[in-house]
Amino acid sequence: MMARHPLETTLILLIGLAIATLIASRSVPVAWLSNVVVLALAALKGRWILLDFLGLRAVPAIWRGLVSAWVLGVASFALAASIARLLI
Template sequence: MRPSPVRTWLILVVLTLATMAVGLPATAAPWLAGLVVLALALAKGRLIVLDFLELRHAPPLWRGLVTAWLWGVTGLAFLAGLVPLLLAA
């Protein structure tokens, strides 16, 4: 059964609001807030890829390649956020 686009859109809205809730307040551990924001972005990207780009029923190779790309971009963003912390130490 194919997920409803409206259901997916509502989940994306909730994840976006969660991203704003995590990212806006000043926290004691900004690196942790950044990690949560990146994880939420990864979840949103996966939903978009699977449901709006319709890769949910695509061959596993395509799904795997695009998912690996999402993980790679998220991982590089995480590493880019770590560089200032490592240089400051």
């Protein structure tokens, strides 16, 4: 049996996280908690895509850190906007 390519493993994990996102968005009864779970999974998927499919695992740590901070910043902004909408 042939070993899986690392991108195949990442793709399988991303599909699993996409399914988990669908389940979490429909099964968590509290709206803000559902938003937190969905955005956390989205940030994780985004980071994996950037690291594995765009090849950022092989770049210097400063670039990986900057890209990861950008993903976290976008997810944090989306979370703040969704919580603000729930409060209004």
